[in-house]
Amino acid sequence: MTRKLFGTDGVRGEANSDPMTAEMALRLGAAAGRFFRRDGRNGHRVVIGKDTRLSGYMIENALTAGLTSTGMNVLLLGPVPTPAVGFLTRSMRADVGIMISASHNPAKDNGIKFFGPDGFKLSDEAEAEIEALVAGEIRLAQPQNIGRAKRIDDGRGRYVEYAKTTFPARDRLTGLKVVVDCANGAAYRAAPEVLWELGCDVVPVGVSPNGLNINDKCGSTYTQTCAEAVVAHGADLGIALDGDADRVMIIDETGRVADGDQIMALFARRWAEMGTLRGGALVATVMSNLGLERFMDGLGLRLERTAVGDRYVVERMRAGGYNLGGEQSGHIVMTDYATTGDGLMAGLQFLLAMAETGKRGSDLVRQFETVPQMLKNVRYQAGQVPLEDQNVRKVIADMETRLQGAGRLLIRKSGTEPLIRVMAECEDEALLREAVGSIVAAVEEATA
Structure with a gap:
């Protein structure tokens, strides 16, 4: 079953534009309510958290209306981190958790992420089923079975x-x-x-x-x-x-910055030394630097790569029994503690490393030497498919041939924004710049 509404991290878009409208949020809420209330029983509950975007009020109210219309009882958490929604969904024995957020996107955007009763994000299959319900006729609850909404004041606490x-x-x-x-x-x-x-x-x-x-x-x-x-x-x-x-x-x-790759490298090394790194592996995406892979090899550990998106990292972790994974962008997933990336808990683990080793942050932020990497984004308009353009495909193929054995190339559509992401790694920085520049120019020409 294909998905058009859901991306790599729920439904996302510019507020008050399709699909991030009050009408769509209402239908999504009703569809999710029907999906999780398939047994027809009353008493089902959903927790809803949000970030601080102005449009969060609109979407929260629309989702609540849709969910209660299908008999779900709604517990409103207010502004809380995404990992708090995963934690509280499980802690409060809810059937579904929803986070209203567009994560790192600007304020004009918003999004809706769903969590299952186990606190983990829904699978592609579950999202496809909800999307199918959105497109069809949604059966509403009888008047006596309409759900209730209640604000939870101590969710953050x-x-x-x-x-x-x-x-x-x-x-x-x-x-x-x-x-x-x-x-x-x-x-x-x-x-x-x-x-x-x-x-x-x-x-x-x-x-x-x-x-x-x-x-x-x-x-x-x-x-x-x-x-x-x-x-x-x-x-x-x-x-x-x-x-x-x-x-x-x-x-x-x-003032030096450590990205997700360096943070994961530190945690993997420490946990391996303590005997708490399960499976002898770290799970990361295809975007993680080649230097991280070499670092793991040097420790006698493995780097398991997945598609981009923390949900795919978590799926691989759960399937393989691993407890550490994440993304270069800073999602750090530690399933011993959380069901999704948690920036605060990752920060605490870094502080713990400082406290236990007596070392300064500067002694810990650089675990490995990175292979030169370049990432550029090209925005495209609705209806455009630049990666299907013949010239774009030819330039990509030519650059892949040039990089063979010297580096790697990764071209993909963003799952959260209308962007083509062009990423390359290569020890030869001149070739690196040429590869990325050529592909970006071709994509820009195709979207002009």
């Missing part, structure tokens, strides 16, 4: 307390000054609270959301803000989250 349990009670963070950039997003209260309660001297950044400033020159996709704050305040570490706090970038005391 429950997540804060759980997050703290992932940091060993024997270790202390007292004396460490930490900048935490919450991207004016979902973790703007939870992340500073957790760090302060664990003993850090906290410098909060990006904690004044107004509905329109999420991810705006702050957070994990704009690390300059966090890096500047770290240096200005003489902090020991910076933790830069994205809008829904499922991604993280780490900044050491000098």
